[in-house]
Amino acid sequence: MFFYLREFTGIFNPQVEDFAKLSFEKNEERKEKPVYISVDDGKSNATVEGLQQGYCVIPSDKRFLVLYAFLKKKQSKKVMVFFSSCSSVKFHAELLNFLQIECEDIHGKQKQQKRTTTFFNFCKAEKGILLCTNVAARGLDIPDVDYIVQYDPPDEPKDYIHRVGRTARGEKGKxxxxxxxxxxxxxxxxxxKAAKISLTEYEFNNKNVPNLQSHLENIVVENYFLNQSAKEAYRSYILAYNSHAMKDIFNVHDLDMKAVAASFCFKNPPKVNLDLESSASKRRKTRKVDGGARRHGINAANPYGWK
Structure with missing residues (x-):
């Protein structure tokens, strides 16, 4: 009896390519070679048809207010919102639920059982809001998602593609x-654009932003648990921003910290421990261990950071 091993992957990057070379070079007498099959190479767009994509330019201090207004309008829809850190997901879920906008959350610091239960509940739901980190960006097949909101921008174009890939799937295709x-x-x-992703600008109108800032600040001041959660979310947002791969665009020193604090419902920046140099170095080392695709460098001519 003979057994044959076949290995398949839906993601092709330098690590997969290197692994394939190593696998086939172990036995030089083998005639088999890796087979690369693509359905996307001839496409003019990197994302699926039926997906409407847009962006909105919003100052830091208005970001949460715009998100709140958007989610309040879309409570009858199925929405996923992506954040850059686990703590940010946790805080925004707590705050939105406090404001009576029901939502669930998935992030890497939760126990697997909690993530699994939340995932299946959201899959079965006809409507709902799921706040998440990139842990939900790959491999999770969630049906009938109407909106993907990237509240915090992705690290690079390929992460953008994985995030928006959660919608316009299946029979509905929109x-x-x-x-x-x-x-x-x-x-x-x-x-x-260099990665074949075109977005339409949606104009930010300050008149449509609810006048809730003072109310939100009072809530966070008066509620001890929300206050602690907001501080940790504020801290983790800045650390995540500082570790961004694309420093020419996402530079932590360009942030207006008072405006950033306002987006976490603080009147003034809270006192938190920020060791930017060591945290950025630690995150870079983690990325090298976990994949390291960024080692090739990202630029407009090489938007994926691949060879």
Whole structure:
């Protein structure tokens, strides 16, 4: 009796390529070679048809207010919102539920059982809001998602593609994606365009933003648990921003910290421990261990950071 081993992957990057070379070079007498099959090479767009994609330029202090207004309108829809850190997901889920906008959350610091239960509940739901990190960006097949909101921009174009890939799937084949950008982050669109991703600008109208800032600040001041959660979320947002791969666009020193604090419902920046140099170095080492695709460098001509 003979057994044959076949290995398949839906993601092709330098690590997969290197692994394939090593696997087939172990026995030089083997005639088999890796087979690469693509259905996307001839496409003019890197994302699926039926996906409407847009971006909105929003100053830091208005970001949560815009998100709140958007989610309040879309409570009858199925929405996924991506954040850059686990703590940010946790805080925003707590705050939105406190404000009577029901939502679930998935992030890497939860126990597997909790993530699994939340995932299946959201899959079965006809409507709902799921806040998540990139842990939900790959491999999870969630049906009938109407909107993908990237509240915090992805690290690079391929992460954008994985995130928006959660919608416009299956028989329905339609969905919408919205990317939040700060004014100084607009250059990211050049990288997206080089990766065959075109977005339409949705104009930010300050008149449509609810006047809730003072109310939100009072809530966070008066509620001890929300206050602690907001501090940790604020801290983790800045650390995640500082570890961004694309420093020419996402530079932590370009952030208006008071405006950033306002987006976490603080009147003034809270006192938190920020060791930017060591945290950025630690995250870079983690990325090298976990994959390291960024080692090849990212630029407008090489938006994926591949060879």
């Amino acid at each position: 969905g919408s994606a919205l990317l939040f950008l700060l004014p100084q982050e607009l250059k990211f669109l050049i990288y997206l």
